[in-house]
Amino acid sequence: MAAAMCYDYYTNRFANPLEEPMSEFVKVGSVDEIPPGEMKIVEVGGQEIVLANVGGDIFAFSNECTHRGGPLGEGLLMDGVVECPFHGGQFDVKTGEPVAEPPTEAVSTYQVRVEGGAIMVLQP
Numbered sequence: 001m002a003a004a005m006c007y008d009y010y011t012n013r014f015a016n017p018l019e020e021p022m023s024e025f026v027k028v029g030s031v032d033e034i035p036p037g038e039m040k041i042v043e044v045g046g047q048e049i050v051l052a053n054v055g056g057d058i059f060a061f062s063n064e065c066t067h068r069g070g071p072l073g074e075g076l077l078m079d080g081v082v083e084c085p086f087h088g089g090q091f092d093v094k095t096g097e098p099v100a101e102p103p104t105e106a107v108s109t110y111q112v113r114v115e116g117g118a119i120m121v122l123q124p
């Protein structure tokens with residue numbers, strides 16, 4: 001007998017719940033803590049993730065720059081772009097793509113949900 005498949009709307013794919021653990025959103029903070037234009041570093045699943053408020057929308061990405069590991073959450077956030085404090089590399093916080101060298105690889109991004117003011121991130 002074939003195992004039942006479940007559609008996971010967050011990952012947009014079918015998954016067998018008996019074979020793969022379902023991804024889950026975990027609460028990492030509240031919107032009140034991060035005013036527009038600000039960032040906050042949180043830890044999720046043993047990884048440091050940056051929450052960034054861009055015009056009221058919250059985005060999440062890795063705190064580790066893909067160039068030489070600079071702490072992106074300690075850099076500058078300007079119009080949806082974060083600048084690394086080490087060598088000035090820049091990333092689009094929505095896509096994770098680099099927009100200014102020296103980094104050439106995208107930084108990881110994470111799905112975010114806001115529920116009743118709580119910020120939830122899909123656990124990496």
Ligand code: FES
Pocket residue numbers: 065066067068069070084085086087088089101102103
């Ligand atoms: S470590 Fe981020 S630009 Fe070099």
